[in-house]
Amino acid sequence: MDNLESILSENRVFSPAPEFSERARIGSRAAFDELVAEAERDFEGFWARLAREFVTWDTPFTQTLDDSNAPFFKWFADGKLNVSANCIDRHLPAKADKTAIIGESDDGSVTHISYQELHDRVAKFANALKAQGIEKGDRVVIYLPMIPDATVAMLACARIGAIHSVVFGGFSAEALRDRINDTEAKLVITADGNMRGGKKVILKGQVDKALEHGCPSVEAVIMLEHIGGVATGTSSVKELTWAEAIDGQPAECEPVMVEAEHPLFILYTSGSTGKPKGIVHSSGGYLVNAAMTSSWVFDLNDDDVYWCTADVGWITGHTYVTYGPLALGVTQVIFEGVPTYPDGGRFWDMVERHKVSVFYTAPTAIRALMKLGDEVPNKYDLSSLRLLGTVGEPINPEAWVWYHQVIGGGRCPITDTWWQTETGAHAIAPIPGAIDLVPGSCTLPLPGIIADVVDDHGHSVPTESGGNLVIKKPWPSMLRTIWGDDERFQRTYFPDNLPGYYLAGDSARRDQDGYIWIMGRIDDVINVSGHRLGTMEVESALVAHPEVAEAAVVGRPHDVKGESIVAFVVVKGDRPQGEAAEAMVKTLRDWVAEQIGPIAKPEEIRFGDNLPKTRSGKIMRRLLRGIAKGEPPEGDTSTLENPAILEQLMGND
Numbered sequence: 001m002d003n004l005e006s007i008l009s010e011n012r013v014f015s016p017a018p019e020f021s022e023r024a025r026i027g028s029r030a031a032f033d034e035l036v037a038e039a040e041r042d043f044e045g046f047w048a049r050l051a052r053e054f055v056t057w058d059t060p061f062t063q064t065l066d067d068s069n070a071p072f073f074k075w076f077a078d079g080k081l082n083v084s085a086n087c088i089d090r091h092l093p094a095k096a097d098k099t100a101i102i103g104e105s106d107d108g109s110v111t112h113i114s115y116q117e118l119h120d121r122v123a124k125f126a127n128a129l130k131a132q133g134i135e136k137g138d139r140v141v142i143y144l145p146m147i148p149d150a151t152v153a154m155l156a157c158a159r160i161g162a163i164h165s166v167v168f169g170g171f172s173a174e175a176l177r178d179r180i181n182d183t184e185a186k187l188v189i190t191a192d193g194n195m196r197g198g199k200k201v202i203l204k205g206q207v208d209k210a211l212e213h214g215c216p217s218v219e220a221v222i223m224l225e226h227i228g229g230v231a232t233g234t235s236s237v238k239e240l241t242w243a244e245a246i247d248g249q250p251a252e253c254e255p256v257m258v259e260a261e262h263p264l265f266i267l268y269t270s271g272s273t274g275k276p277k278g279i280v281h282s283s284g285g286y287l288v289n290a291a292m293t294s295s296w297v298f299d300l301n302d303d304d305v306y307w308c309t310a311d312v313g314w315i316t317g318h319t320y321v322t323y324g325p326l327a328l329g330v331t332q333v334i335f336e337g338v339p340t341y342p343d344g345g346r347f348w349d350m351v352e353r354h355k356v357s358v359f360y361t362a363p364t365a366i367r368a369l370m371k372l373g374d375e376v377p378n379k380y381d382l383s384s385l386r387l388l389g390t391v392g393e394p395i396n397p398e399a400w401v402w403y404h405q406v407i408g409g410g411r412c413p414i415t416d417t418w419w420q421t422e423t424g425a426h427a428i429a430p431i432p433g434a435i436d437l438v439p440g441s442c443t444l445p446l447p448g449i450i451a452d453v454v455d456d457h458g459h460s461v462p463t464e465s466g467g468n469l470v471i472k473k474p475w476p477s478m479l480r481t482i483w484g485d486d487e488r489f490q491r492t493y494f495p496d497n498l499p500g501y502y503l504a505g506d507s508a509r510r511d512q513d514g515y516i517w518i519m520g521r522i523d524d525v526i527n528v529s530g531h532r533l534g535t536m537e538v539e540s541a542l543v544a545h546p547e548v549a550e551a552a553v554v555g556r557p558h559d560v561k562g563e564s565i566v567a568f569v570v571v572k573g574d575r576p577q578g579e580a581a582e583a584m585v586k587t588l589r590d591w592v593a594e595q596i597g598p599i600a601k602p603e604e605i606r607f608g609d610n611l612p613k614t615r616s617g618k619i620m621r622r623l624l625r626g627i628a629k630g631e632p633p634e635g636d637t638s639t640l641e642n643p644a645i646l647e648q649l650m651g652n653d
């Protein structure tokens with residue numbers, strides 16, 4: 001691509017507080033620079049050292065990286081380990097009584113699960129899986145709500161070498177069936193249903209429907225009785241309840257040691273840009289980065305109470321709920337409900353009650369909670385917090401500053417973590433005790449991650465110009481392939497025009513300090529009269545207006561300019577209509593012109609009650625591109641959260 005123009009300027013810098021740095025794992029820029037230098041000096045030696053530091057190996061590896069069949073890289077290939085033993089057994093007996101998981105349900109009831117209890121539950125369930133004939137390498141689909149049992153099910157699979165594929169509980173029967181069939185899963189683990197915002201959501205019915213439509217590989221279903229009152233035995237295959245499955249099973253289960261490259265799981269991407277891809281992750285390399293980044297980026301210590309609000313159905317819920325924090329033996333919160341029930345103070349109430357110290361959530365949640373006003377969080381004691389994190393989308397500086405001031409009391413660093421299902425773990429993120437923060441930038445690549453911004457031929461672009469975000473060398477937790485589709489893996493991530501670099505699919509720029517700014521998906525770049533603009537920057541300007549809650553921007557073909565900008569805006573309060581809408585359009589066009597220049601002025605602005613989002617909360621701009629052109633949106637909508645919004649934005653309601 002040509003160079004992108006950068007129109008967003010953000011100069012506020014937040015340096016790590018000395019109190020934070022003093023006790024941090026990596027507590028200075030010099031310490032950080034030394035790690036970067038170590039990785040440069042001896043790339044393999046660096047990763048081998050970390051792999052020994054963060055993972056307990058049953059058979060130590062002798063070879064670090066095998067690149068003989070690039071881009072199908074292998075890491076630590078002759079080593080053997082068990083991931084569940086790393087997350088549980090190695091903390092025993094020392095941490096037997098330490099709380100591993102604080103589970104809070106929708107209705108506010110709380111359970112504490114110690115590391116010993118977690119061990120026993122995982123062992124029993126792993127034995128139950130074995131009793132159903134599940135063996136090393138078999139695929140198991142997990143379709144469960146965000147409850148501790150989901151983590152138990154994942155770890156039980158890992159214990160016996162079965163490959164799990166978690167399907168987000170909000171997905172429909174069709175999405176579930178596609179994933180079951182793509183993985184050829186032998187077993188499905190589900191629940192009768194779950195509670196969200198005081199309402200029952202039935203999960204088992206979706207499984208029945210999926211199986212009715214044909215899932216020939218499935219031999220059995222295990223259903224957790226979680227809400228009660230839902231009949232089992234209605235699908236066409238063998239069914240048993242979780243309680244029946246573990247009945248009589250011992251609380252010991254010898255972990256199966258697997259090769260480092262043995263797949264730990266398959267996880268489908270969120271589908272923002274197209275048909276979801278079944279991303280395959282390894283056991284050894286994946287765990288190295290999961291544990292290392294949890295330690296470095298979240299600075300997790302023994303006395304922290306950590307809470308990541310992501311669902312286990314997403315990569316964030318894999319790496320930063322199940323695997324990373326448990327590998328470090330910390331205490332974490334797992335929450336079944338929604339941030340707005342019983343009211344918009346739920347998150348902050350939970351932070352206060354559980355004394356959460358490290359909190360990780362998505363920009364979409366931050367913007368939604370910001371919209372409710374400062375009074376809500378101000379009612380709670382948030383003084384236990386010491387570090388905040390975000391993931392999933394670029395965070396616009398307005399939301400960043402609100403998160404920093406109102407939630408973090410101005411004292412907590414914010415780690416804006418850039419990564420993907422494919423990277424397995426954080427790739428670009430500020431290490432909080434070491435790196436100065438600038439709102440809106442995910443700052444610097446982690447030591448050992450050789451990221452760059454390049455043109456379409458792989459040449460680094462100049463400072464401040466936009467280009468393709470790439471990672472030039474392999475890293476342990478990188479995806480190994482797309483399940484069943486090596487060809488798509490190569491074509492998508494290692495295209496011929498780049499010299500063996502991993503292509504992330506995002507556009508980015510680097511500033512004078514080397515800081516990386518994610519500008520959006522490569523597809524989201526808009527070319528207005530020869531100026532290439534990132535959607536993110538126009539959106540940030542819109543959201544900076546006091547009356548705007550959220551905005552999405554797309555390009556529309558234009559005879560003269562090439563493309564023009566169309567903005568979809570959600571305001572705080574009611575959606576403006578008629579004259580009020582016209583007035584608001586004028587205000588916002590002028591505002592954007594003032595904030596970043598006339599070139600970025602949207603040609604059209606439409607208002608909606610919300611925006612089309614994936615179930616993981618990301619804006620689906622590819623659907624908005626159709627709407628902007630006056631065409632019905634096309635392509636895969638199976639992961640869309642709120643289909644009705646498309647009609648409203650098309651102007652049909």
Ligand code: ATP
Binds near residue numbers: 393417
């Ligand atoms: P699909 O690949 O199917 O379109 P997806 O890319 O939304 O789905 P994920 O792997 O969950 O699925 O998301 C990774 C993407 O999220 C990144 O490529 C990037 O676009 C965006 N992202 C994640 N974290 C950040 C961040 N901190 N800043 C900016 N963008 C981010």
Ligand code: MG
Binds near residue numbers: 269273505
């Ligand atoms: Mg993606």
